[in-house]
Amino acid sequence: MTDTAPLPVLKVASYNMRKGIGTDRRRNPERIIEVLREIDADIVALQEADRRFGAREGVIPLHLLDEHTDWKPVAVGKRAASMGWHGNALLVRKSAQVVGCHALHLPALEPRGAVSADIAIGGALIRVVGMHLDLSGLWRRKQAAAILAHVGGTRPRCPTVMMGDLNEWTAAAGCLRDFGRDFRFAATGPSFHARRPVGRLDRIMVSSDLAIEDCGVHLSATARRASDHLPIWARIAAA
DSSP states (O other): OOTTSOOOOEEEEEEEOGGGBOTTSOBOHHHHHHHHHHHOOSEEEEESOBOSSTTOOBSSOHHHHHHHOSEEEOSOOSSTTOSSBTTBEEEEETTSEEEEEEEEEOOOSSOOEEEEEEEEETTEEEEEEEEEOOSSHHHHHHHHHHHHHHHHHOSSOOOEEEEEEOOOOSTTSHHHHHHHTTEEEOOOOOOBSTTSOOBOOEEEEEETTEEEEEEEEOOOHHHHHHOSBOOEEEEEEEO
Protein backbone atom coordinates (compact mmCIF):
# COMPACT_ATOMS: atom_id res chain seq x y z
CA MET A 1 0.00 0.00 0.00
CA THR A 2 1.18 3.51 -0.78
CA ASP A 3 -0.38 6.69 0.51
CA THR A 4 -0.30 8.18 -3.01
CA ALA A 5 -2.27 5.43 -4.76
CA PRO A 6 -5.58 6.65 -6.21
CA LEU A 7 -8.70 5.19 -4.67
CA PRO A 8 -10.43 2.85 -7.14
CA VAL A 9 -14.15 3.20 -7.81
CA LEU A 10 -15.88 1.24 -5.04
CA LYS A 11 -19.41 0.05 -4.45
CA VAL A 12 -20.50 0.27 -0.82
CA ALA A 13 -23.76 -0.87 0.76
CA SER A 14 -25.62 -0.72 4.05
CA TYR A 15 -28.20 -3.27 5.16
CA ASN A 16 -30.26 -3.64 8.33
CA MET A 17 -30.74 -7.40 8.03
CA ARG A 18 -33.07 -7.66 11.08
CA LYS A 19 -31.21 -10.69 12.44
CA GLY A 20 -32.13 -12.56 9.26
CA ILE A 21 -35.88 -12.45 9.98
CA GLY A 22 -37.84 -11.59 6.86
CA THR A 23 -41.21 -10.01 6.28
CA ASP A 24 -42.58 -13.57 6.27
CA ARG A 25 -41.30 -13.88 9.88
CA ARG A 26 -38.85 -16.62 8.92
CA ARG A 27 -35.18 -16.47 9.87
CA ASN A 28 -33.19 -17.29 6.75
CA PRO A 29 -29.48 -16.32 6.63
CA GLU A 30 -29.10 -17.90 3.19
CA ARG A 31 -31.60 -15.36 1.90
CA ILE A 32 -29.50 -12.52 3.31
CA ILE A 33 -26.48 -13.89 1.47
CA GLU A 34 -28.53 -14.04 -1.73
CA VAL A 35 -29.40 -10.35 -1.36
CA LEU A 36 -25.77 -9.42 -0.66
CA ARG A 37 -24.64 -11.32 -3.75
CA GLU A 38 -27.24 -9.45 -5.83
CA ILE A 39 -25.78 -6.12 -4.66
CA ASP A 40 -22.16 -7.29 -5.03
CA ALA A 41 -20.64 -4.39 -3.09
CA ASP A 42 -16.95 -4.11 -2.22
CA ILE A 43 -17.70 -3.02 1.36
CA VAL A 44 -20.90 -3.74 3.31
CA ALA A 45 -22.09 -2.34 6.64
CA LEU A 46 -24.58 -4.66 8.33
CA GLN A 47 -26.89 -3.83 11.20
CA GLU A 48 -28.59 -6.41 13.43
CA ALA A 49 -26.07 -8.99 12.20
CA ASP A 50 -25.94 -10.78 15.59
CA ARG A 51 -28.60 -12.29 17.78
CA ARG A 52 -29.53 -10.03 20.66
CA PHE A 53 -29.39 -12.40 23.63
CA GLY A 54 -27.25 -15.22 24.98
CA ALA A 55 -23.90 -15.62 23.25
CA ARG A 56 -25.05 -13.07 20.63
CA GLU A 57 -23.77 -15.29 17.87
CA GLY A 58 -23.68 -14.05 14.31
CA VAL A 59 -26.78 -14.77 12.24
CA ILE A 60 -24.83 -15.65 9.07
CA PRO A 61 -22.71 -18.78 9.67
CA LEU A 62 -19.10 -17.95 8.85
CA HIS A 63 -18.70 -21.07 6.74
CA LEU A 64 -21.53 -19.88 4.45
CA LEU A 65 -19.87 -16.52 4.08
CA ASP A 66 -16.52 -18.13 3.34
CA GLU A 67 -17.79 -20.82 0.95
CA HIS A 68 -20.42 -18.88 -0.99
CA THR A 69 -19.25 -15.25 -1.10
CA ASP A 70 -16.23 -13.08 -1.87
CA TRP A 71 -16.38 -11.32 1.55
CA LYS A 72 -14.76 -11.68 4.91
CA PRO A 73 -15.94 -10.05 8.16
CA VAL A 74 -13.84 -7.39 9.85
CA ALA A 75 -12.87 -8.75 13.27
CA VAL A 76 -14.61 -6.17 15.45
CA GLY A 77 -16.60 -8.65 17.57
CA LYS A 78 -16.02 -8.56 21.32
CA ARG A 79 -17.63 -11.98 21.76
CA ALA A 80 -16.24 -15.13 20.21
CA ALA A 81 -19.51 -16.03 18.47
CA SER A 82 -20.41 -12.51 17.29
CA MET A 83 -19.78 -11.18 13.80
CA GLY A 84 -19.97 -7.57 14.95
CA TRP A 85 -20.34 -5.19 17.88
CA HIS A 86 -23.87 -4.57 19.16
CA GLY A 87 -25.04 -6.06 15.87
CA ASN A 88 -22.93 -3.78 13.66
CA ALA A 89 -20.63 -5.66 11.29
CA LEU A 90 -18.47 -4.85 8.28
CA LEU A 91 -17.80 -7.12 5.30
CA VAL A 92 -14.99 -6.51 2.83
CA ARG A 93 -13.63 -8.33 -0.20
CA LYS A 94 -11.32 -11.20 0.67
CA SER A 95 -8.61 -9.47 -1.35
CA ALA A 96 -8.80 -6.31 0.79
CA GLN A 97 -6.46 -5.72 3.72
CA VAL A 98 -7.88 -4.66 7.06
CA VAL A 99 -5.26 -2.25 8.41
CA GLY A 100 -7.05 -1.58 11.70
CA CYS A 101 -10.49 -1.67 13.30
CA HIS A 102 -12.33 -0.32 16.32
CA ALA A 103 -15.50 -1.11 18.21
CA LEU A 104 -17.00 2.19 19.40
CA HIS A 105 -19.00 2.54 22.60
CA LEU A 106 -21.86 5.00 22.10
CA PRO A 107 -23.81 6.89 24.77
CA ALA A 108 -27.28 5.34 25.03
CA LEU A 109 -30.06 4.18 27.32
CA GLU A 110 -29.82 0.70 25.81
CA PRO A 111 -26.64 -0.93 24.47
CA ARG A 112 -25.53 0.72 21.23
CA GLY A 113 -22.29 0.75 19.32
CA ALA A 114 -20.61 1.51 16.03
CA VAL A 115 -17.70 -0.09 14.20
CA SER A 116 -14.84 1.47 12.28
CA ALA A 117 -12.18 -0.02 10.02
CA ASP A 118 -9.34 1.20 7.82
CA ILE A 119 -9.34 -0.82 4.61
CA ALA A 120 -6.53 -0.99 2.04
CA ILE A 121 -7.86 -1.63 -1.48
CA GLY A 122 -5.74 -1.38 -4.59
CA GLY A 123 -2.97 0.39 -2.68
CA ALA A 124 -5.30 3.10 -1.32
CA LEU A 125 -6.74 3.53 2.16
CA ILE A 126 -10.39 4.16 3.01
CA ARG A 127 -12.01 4.45 6.43
CA VAL A 128 -15.44 2.88 6.90
CA VAL A 129 -17.83 3.38 9.81
CA GLY A 130 -20.97 1.30 10.35
CA MET A 131 -23.66 2.32 12.84
CA HIS A 132 -27.18 1.73 14.12
CA LEU A 133 -28.43 4.74 16.06
CA ASP A 134 -31.01 5.07 18.82
CA LEU A 135 -34.76 5.53 18.48
CA SER A 136 -34.49 8.66 20.64
CA GLY A 137 -33.52 11.86 18.84
CA LEU A 138 -31.60 13.17 21.87
CA TRP A 139 -29.47 10.04 22.08
CA ARG A 140 -28.98 9.96 18.30
CA ARG A 141 -27.35 13.36 18.43
CA LYS A 142 -25.08 12.29 21.29
CA GLN A 143 -24.14 9.18 19.32
CA ALA A 144 -23.45 11.22 16.20
CA ALA A 145 -21.16 13.49 18.23
CA ALA A 146 -19.24 10.47 19.54
CA ILE A 147 -18.82 9.01 16.05
CA LEU A 148 -17.70 12.33 14.57
CA ALA A 149 -15.22 12.80 17.43
CA HIS A 150 -13.77 9.35 16.73
CA VAL A 151 -13.45 10.02 13.00
CA GLY A 152 -12.00 13.48 13.54
CA GLY A 153 -9.44 12.22 16.04
CA THR A 154 -8.26 9.14 14.12
CA ARG A 155 -5.01 9.27 12.17
CA PRO A 156 -4.01 9.07 9.44
CA ARG A 157 -6.65 11.20 7.77
CA CYS A 158 -8.13 9.40 4.77
CA PRO A 159 -11.32 9.28 2.68
CA THR A 160 -14.19 8.18 4.90
CA VAL A 161 -17.58 6.63 4.26
CA MET A 162 -20.14 6.21 7.06
CA MET A 163 -23.19 3.99 6.68
CA GLY A 164 -26.03 2.57 8.70
CA ASP A 165 -29.53 2.77 10.07
CA LEU A 166 -29.76 6.26 11.54
CA ASN A 167 -33.41 5.92 12.65
CA GLU A 168 -33.97 9.57 11.67
CA TRP A 169 -37.30 10.32 9.99
CA THR A 170 -36.95 14.11 9.76
CA ALA A 171 -34.99 15.41 6.78
CA ALA A 172 -32.06 17.77 7.47
CA ALA A 173 -32.68 17.77 11.24
CA GLY A 174 -31.22 16.20 14.36
CA CYS A 175 -28.28 13.89 13.72
CA LEU A 176 -28.61 14.41 9.94
CA ARG A 177 -27.75 18.07 10.42
CA ASP A 178 -24.82 17.10 12.66
CA PHE A 179 -23.39 14.63 10.16
CA GLY A 180 -24.14 16.98 7.27
CA ARG A 181 -21.69 19.62 8.48
CA ASP A 182 -18.71 17.57 7.30
CA PHE A 183 -20.24 14.76 5.21
CA ARG A 184 -22.44 14.54 2.12
CA PHE A 185 -25.37 12.14 1.86
CA ALA A 186 -26.00 9.77 -1.01
CA ALA A 187 -29.53 10.34 -2.34
CA THR A 188 -30.43 6.66 -2.16
CA GLY A 189 -34.15 7.00 -1.46
CA PRO A 190 -36.53 5.38 1.07
CA SER A 191 -35.62 1.92 2.36
CA PHE A 192 -38.18 1.26 5.14
CA HIS A 193 -40.55 -0.57 5.28
CA ALA A 194 -39.36 -3.15 2.71
CA ARG A 195 -42.90 -3.91 1.52
CA ARG A 196 -43.74 -0.24 1.05
CA PRO A 197 -40.68 1.95 1.55
CA VAL A 198 -41.45 5.48 2.76
CA GLY A 199 -38.74 6.16 5.37
CA ARG A 200 -35.14 7.15 4.60
CA LEU A 201 -33.81 5.59 7.79
CA ASP A 202 -30.74 4.04 6.15
CA ARG A 203 -28.00 6.42 5.01
CA ILE A 204 -24.62 6.51 3.28
CA MET A 205 -22.40 9.54 3.99
CA VAL A 206 -19.02 10.42 2.46
CA SER A 207 -16.26 12.88 3.30
CA SER A 208 -15.53 15.82 1.01
CA ASP A 209 -12.65 14.00 -0.71
CA LEU A 210 -15.06 11.37 -2.08
CA ALA A 211 -17.51 11.69 -4.97
CA ILE A 212 -20.79 9.78 -5.24
CA GLU A 213 -21.05 8.54 -8.83
CA ASP A 214 -24.33 6.63 -8.44
CA CYS A 215 -26.56 5.34 -5.66
CA GLY A 216 -29.90 3.72 -4.95
CA VAL A 217 -32.06 1.27 -3.04
CA HIS A 218 -31.86 -2.42 -3.90
CA LEU A 219 -35.44 -3.39 -4.76
CA SER A 220 -35.26 -7.06 -5.72
CA ALA A 221 -38.04 -9.50 -4.86
CA THR A 222 -35.69 -11.34 -2.49
CA ALA A 223 -34.73 -8.12 -0.71
CA ARG A 224 -38.41 -7.30 -0.14
CA ARG A 225 -38.77 -10.60 1.74
CA ALA A 226 -35.42 -10.95 3.50
CA SER A 227 -35.74 -8.08 6.03
CA ASP A 228 -38.02 -5.19 6.95
CA HIS A 229 -35.35 -2.81 5.56
CA LEU A 230 -34.15 -2.69 1.96
CA PRO A 231 -30.40 -2.43 1.36
CA ILE A 232 -28.98 0.84 0.05
CA TRP A 233 -25.84 1.24 -2.06
CA ALA A 234 -23.56 3.86 -3.57
CA ARG A 235 -20.71 3.88 -6.06
CA ILE A 236 -17.95 6.16 -4.81
CA ALA A 237 -14.62 7.42 -6.12
CA ALA A 238 -11.96 9.97 -5.26
CA ALA A 239 -13.29 13.51 -5.74
